[in-house]
Amino acid sequence: MLVEAVRGDITTQDVDVVVNAANSSLLGGGGVDGAIHAAAGPELLAACRELRRTTLPDGLPVGDAVATPGFRLPARWVVHTVGPNRHAGQTDPDLLASCFSRPLELMRELGASTVAFPAVSAGVYGWAVEEVAEVAVRAVRGHGQAPGVALVRFVLFSPQALGAFRAALDAR
Structure with missing residues (x-):
């Protein structure tokens, strides 16, 4: 399993799965969540509304994960x-580590082999990007050679975040 960190736009990644740093309502928001909803198109919001109407009426709990199609994204799933x-x-x-391990578990169920993660909880949710990087790298590597997972890519928007994730990757 290759684990890497790159600077870029998560909505343009050519991977099987893009991980969305969502809020529990699943109905869109700012930052990564807003960008993914905008790039995926209105079908993503409709799919999230359907999840809320059926299986997640109280919203998605912190640390958990759920999959939808990627719609207009290059990724097959979000x-x-x-x-x-x-x-x-x-x-x-x-709880933060679960935001990185649960998507890997869902990937196996989806038959996906490549994934792009943002820096979940960094920024507006108040976690230092250095701490997020350490927890994320530990969670991903703690999954070991996850069967079927070929690539885990951390896609970071800022040079500071990229530096933090590269340092965490180099430290382990």
Whole structure:
């Protein structure tokens, strides 16, 4: 399994799965969530509304993940995960780690082999990007050689985030 960090736009990644740093409502938002919804088109919002109407009436819990089609994205699927919000007192690194391990579990169910992750919970959710990078790399590598997973790519928007993820990859 190749694990790498690149600077770029997660909505343009040619991978099987793009991970969305969603909010529990699944109905779109700002940052990565807004960009993925905009790029995927209105069908993504309709699919998320259907999830809320049927299987997730109370929303997606923090640390969990759910898949939808990718619609207009190059990725075949979007795996939505809800990161912990440090500003709301959600400071458990295990919840954050789950935002990286649960999508890998869903990938196996989907038959996907490549994935692009953002820096879930960094930024507006108050987690330092360095801590997110350490937790993310540990969670992904803790999955070992996940059967069928060939590529895990962390796609970062800023040079600071890229540096933090590269440092975390180099440290392990």
